[in-house]
Amino acid sequence: xxxxxxxxxxxxxxxxxxxxxxxxxxxxxxxxxxxxxxxxxxxxxxxxxxxxxxxxxxxxxxxxxxxxxxxxxxxxxxxxxxxxxxxxxxxxxxxxxxxxxxxxxxxxxxxxxxxxxxxxxxxxxxxxxxxxxxxxxxxxxxxxxxxxxxxxxxxxxxxxxxxxxxxxxxxxxxxxxxxxxxxxxxxxxxxxxxxxxxxxxxxxxxxxxxxxxxxxxxxxxxxxxxxxxxxxxxxxxxxxxxxxxxxxxxxxxxxxxxxxxxxxxxxxxxxxxxxxxxxxxxxxxxxxxxxxxxxxxxxxxxxxxxxxxxxxxxxxxxxxxxxxxxxxxxxxxxxxxxxxxxxxxxxxxxxxxxxxxxxxxxxxxxxxxxxxxxxxxxxxxxxxxxxxxxxxxxxxxxxxxxxxx
Numbered sequence: 001x002x003x004x005x006x007x008x009x010x011x012x013x014x015x016x017x018x019x020x021x022x023x024x025x026x027x028x029x030x031x032x033x034x035x036x037x038x039x040x041x042x043x044x045x046x047x048x049x050x051x052x053x054x055x056x057x058x059x060x061x062x063x064x065x066x067x068x069x070x071x072x073x074x075x076x077x078x079x080x081x082x083x084x085x086x087x088x089x090x091x092x093x094x095x096x097x098x099x100x101x102x103x104x105x106x107x108x109x110x111x112x113x114x115x116x117x118x119x120x121x122x123x124x125x126x127x128x129x130x131x132x133x134x135x136x137x138x139x140x141x142x143x144x145x146x147x148x149x150x151x152x153x154x155x156x157x158x159x160x161x162x163x164x165x166x167x168x169x170x171x172x173x174x175x176x177x178x179x180x181x182x183x184x185x186x187x188x189x190x191x192x193x194x195x196x197x198x199x200x201x202x203x204x205x206x207x208x209x210x211x212x213x214x215x216x217x218x219x220x221x222x223x224x225x226x227x228x229x230x231x232x233x234x235x236x237x238x239x240x241x242x243x244x245x246x247x248x249x250x251x252x253x254x255x256x257x258x259x260x261x262x263x264x265x266x267x268x269x270x271x272x273x274x275x276x277x278x279x280x281x282x283x284x285x286x287x288x289x290x291x292x293x294x295x296x297x298x299x300x301x302x303x304x305x306x307x308x309x310x311x312x313x314x315x316x317x318x319x320x321x322x323x324x325x326x327x328x329x330x331x332x333x334x335x336x337x338x339x340x341x342x343x344x345x346x347x348x349x350x351x352x353x354x355x356x357x358x359x360x361x362x363x364x365x366x367x368x369x370x371x372x373x374x375x376x377x378x379x380x381x382x383x384x385x386x387x388x389x390x391x392x393x394x395x396x397x398x399x400x401x402x403x404x405x
Contacts, residue, residue: 066135070160075130077164078142078153080104085169086125086146088118106156106165113169123148124201140164147201184209185241185253188272189231192243199223211256211273212357214287219361220392222283240289241272252276254289284396287363291355295390295398299367301325302388302400303347306335307371311344325400327391332403338384344374352385362401363390 066074081104084097091097097118102110128145135141137160144151154168191197191205202223207215230245236255244250255270274289288294305325309318318337326332339345348370356364368385384405391401 066132066137066140070137071132071135071140073157073164074135074140074155075132075142077104077155077166078130078140078144079126081153081155081166081169082126082130082144082146082151085121085151086123088121089124091118094118104166106167109165109167123151124198127196147197183233184271185233185236185243185255188253189233189243192226193229193231195223195227209272211271212361213291213355213363214271214273214275216357216361216363217287220284221286222396225277225281225283225285238270251278252289282396284392287355292350292353295355295365296350298390298398298400299350299353299365299388300347300369302332302386302403303367303369303384305400306332306386306403307338307345307369307384308347309337309339309343309345311342311374314341326403327399327401329402332400335386335403335405338371338382339373345371346374347371347384348381351383358389363398364388365390 081101084100084104088097094117098114098116101113101116105113123146125147126144127147130142130144133141133143138158139154139156142153142155144153152168152170153166154170155164156167157164188206188209191202191209194202197205203215203218206218210218229250230243230248232243232245234242234244234247234249236242239255241253241255242249242251243253253272253276254274256273257270273287274291275286276289277285285294302325305321313321315337319333322329322332350367350369352366352368354366356366358364365388366385367388368383370381370383372381386403386405388403389401390398393399
């Protein structure tokens with residue numbers, strides 16, 4: 001279980017693709033699109049080699065297919081850069097991280113990356129073996145899988161006796177395009193079942209495709225409930241989706257339309273607002289597709305402690321009820337009772353109900369119930385609205401943490 005809310009910030013990776021001075025790119029190969037604020041270094045001012053000198057030999061070497069040793073060296077150089085790159089998000093010392101990165105780069109690339117911040121890096125780990133393309137004896141393009149997007153690293157060397165160095169680091173696809181190529185539900189299904197992600201990565205990838213309330217519940221959900229679930233979207237309607245594998249449904253979701261942007265158009269597809277798992281699923285569950293049914297019991301317990309009362313309930317006894325009901329009743333203790341000690345007050349069922357998230361990514365319920373002193377006429381009925389912050393018990397059930405009126 002994740003024990004506390006996790007706030008995440010998605011930052012686009014700042015990278016720059018530099019043209020390798022001695023390499024060539026096949027017209028059939030798509031060039032990675034660079035992103036970020038950095039500018040290219042100025043082209044070399046070195047004069048072109050005179051005819052008849054040793055440059056003929058160098059040109060032949062440049063265009064020659066890479067041998068086994070060349071491929072190994074290119075791969076190792078690209079991996080050296082990538083390993084430093086993915087350590088960026090966890091780096092505590094920006095200067096030290098940047099120094100390690102520059103040590104893997106060719107001098108001509110230093111100007112482009114000397115101000116790169118590790119916080120601009122969105123990948124956290126390398127997840128597969130590198131593959132090479134456009135490989136000659138002096139230049140190569142190496143694609144390295146990560147938990148975010150593949151890194152495309154260009155490495156070069158001046159001749160077959162020189163060390164390989166990186167001249168460009170680029171993400172294979174801009175994040176906006178990657179997300180737009182598939183629906184929010186498809187993205188959710190892929191991430192939900194991906195147990196190779198860390199908790200932090202899992203939450204960061206789910207946040208853009210879930211409502212704030214569902215995301216708040218996910219910060220304390222047992223990830224084991226997603227283990228073994230499929231990631232195929234079997235069928236959808238405007239408000240529901242069904243996910244599983246081999247035509248077998250593993251869970252269903254509720255869908256909510258996102259808030260429109262300034263132009264009046266939503267910038268994503270429908271967001272996942274609840275997850276309905278099999279009834280016998282154990283552990284701390286996410287917000288259900290029927291959130292009201294899931295949260296009615298802890299919601300009414302909060303109203304009972306704060307609003308309802310038997311006749312003769314003293315202030316001390318009421319304070320104890322509040323302490324017994326809420327885990328951290330800092331605000332709940334300040335809510336005044338609705339009648340004196342001698343009066344009995346009853347409450348009705350929940351009328352208005354909605355789920356939200358506060359600024360700490362905690363699940364909150366806003367609900368309204370009627371209440372009235374026993375024996376009074378119906379026209380004496382009043383209404384009370386509370387905003388209740390929810391937390392988990394040791395067995396994963398929802399329970400009130402605090403409340404405000």
